[in-house]
Amino acid sequence: MGRGLPVVPTARPGIAVPDVTDLVATAALLADRTRAGILALLANGPHCVCEMAAATGERENNVSNHLARLRAAGLVRASRHGADARWVYYERDEAACAAALGQLRRLLA
Amino acid sequence: MGRGLPVVPTARPGIAVPDVTDLVATAALLADRTRAGILALLANGPHCVCEMAAATGERENNVSNHLARLRAAGLVRASRHGADARWVYYERDEAACAAALGQLRRLLA
DNA sequence: GGGATATCTCAGCCGCGATTGAGACACTCC
DNA sequence: GGAGTGTCTCAATCGCGGCTGAGATATCCC
Numbered sequence: 461m462g463r464g465l466p467v468v469p470t471a472r473p474g475i476a477v478p479d480v481t482d483l484v485a486t487a488a489l490l491a492d493r494t495r496a497g498i499l500a501l502l503a504n505g506p507h508c509v510c511e512m513a514a515a516t517g518e519r520e521n522n523v524s525n526h527l528a529r530l531r532a533a534g535l536v537r538a539s540r541h542g543a544d545a546r547w548v549y550y551e552r553d554e555a556a557c558a559a560a561l562g563q564l565r566r567l568l569a
Numbered sequence: 570m571g572r573g574l575p576v577v578p579t580a581r582p583g584i585a586v587p588d589v590t591d592l593v594a595t596a597a598l599l600a601d602r603t604r605a606g607i608l609a610l611l612a613n614g615p616h617c618v619c620e621m622a623a624a625t626g627e628r629e630n631n632v633s634n635h636l637a638r639l640r641a642a643g644l645v646r647a648s649r650h651g652a653d654a655r656w657v658y659y660e661r662d663e664a665a666c667a668a669a670l671g672q673l674r675r676l677l678a
Numbered sequence: 679g680g681g682a683t684a685t686c687t688c689a690g691c692c693g694c695g696a697t698t699g700a701g702a703c704a705c706t707c708c
Numbered sequence: 709g710g711a712g713t714g715t716c717t718c719a720a721t722c723g724c725g726g727c728t729g730a731g732a733t734a735t736c737c738c
Contacts (some may be wrong), residue, residue: 464598474622475616475620475623475624477606477609477610477624477625478606480602480605480606482607483599483605484600484601484602484605485601487597487599487600487605488600488677488725490592490593490599490600490673491595491596491599491600492598492725492726493589493590493591494726496589496592496593496596496676497586497587497589497678498679499585499676500586500587500589500676500696501586502696503635503676503678507584508684508685509685509686510683510684510685511584511622511683514584515584515585515586516586518727519727519728520602520684521686521687521727521728521729522683522726522727522728524684524685524686524687525686525688525726525727526726527686528583528686528687540734544683544684544736545734545736546683546735546736547683547684547735548684548685548686548733551727557677557678558677560677561673561674561677561678563735564599564670564673564677565670565674567599567605567609567612568608568667568669568673569612569666569670589693598694601695603696609734612710617714617715618714618715618716619713619714619715627697628697628698628699628715629714629715629716630697630698630699630715630717631696631697631698633714633715633717634696634697634716635696635715636716637716637717647732649704649705652707653705653706653714654704655704655706655713655714655715656705656714656715657715657716665697679738680737681714681736681737681738682735682736682737682738683734683735683736683737684733684735685732685733685735686731686732686733686734686737687730687731687732687733688729688730688731688732689728689729689730690712690723690727690728690729691722691726691727691728691729692725692726692727692728693725693726693727694723694724694725694726695722695723695725696721696722696723696724697720697721697722697723698718698719698720698721698722699718699720699721700718700719700720701716701717701718701719702715702716702717702718703714703715703716703730704713704714704716705712705713705714705715705732706710706711706712706713706714707710707711707712707713707725708709708710708712
């Protein structure tokens with residue numbers, strides 16, 4: 461019962477909010493249909509831009525835009541195809557994805 | 570080696586994107602500084618609106634707005650204080666938070 | 679080299695969502 | 709009942725971010 465609600469709420473000063481800026485940034489990356497679909501696709505292995513554009517039903521330049529943001533965040537890596545270097549293949553950085561999940565887990569525990 | 574990149578990318582048809590609508594919705598809830606701060610505060614136990622408004626530096630009606638969205642998503646519960654029913658205390662629904670984390674884990678694996 | 683294909687970049691438009699402001703509602707104390 | 713306090717609701721504004729369109733870059737094939 462000592463664990464119950466306080467009698468006077470304002471008697472509890474100095475409640476600090478932890479820094480959530482990086483957590484919010486990673487959540488914002490996932491809060492988009494196209495980007496989330498891209499990450500889901502890349503869970504099965506690497507794909508090129510045109511494949512993901514066809515799978516998501518989005519334009520290739522749009523998918524490339526979202527991939528640039530994911531790459532800037534370090535969640536995906538890009539590499540050109542060996543046989544035909546016109547195709548750029550993307551793959552997930554599993555360590556970075558695990559770190560992103562760790563941030564979210566620290567909040568939702 | 571057989572696990573490498575395909576020789577012809579377009580030879581891989583029928584790549585489907587799983588449904589990410591609910592995942593995106595929960596990520597959008599966390600992709601806001603105020604809402605993330607609220608959830609972080611509630612990790613330490615229940616708080617009333619004015620406490621969280623003071624801690625986050627936001628207006629009380631704004632905090633109430635965000636709490637309404639979190640409540641609509643089922644992540645938090647509201648209950649009035651026993652001694653002074655003017656204060657509305659919010660607490661996290663741990664089961665719902667765990668479910669939300671599960672959605673994100675399913676993507677970031 | 680020239681054409682074709684895959685990808686990238688960037689300015690501009692446009693819609694969604696966060697914040698604000700005013701007001702209404704719920705509750706307590708006198 | 710009336711004043712004061714905590715919370716909620718909602719219309720209006722405004723800024724951020726996604727989509728589009730056009731052009732640039734990189735690579736392959738003839």
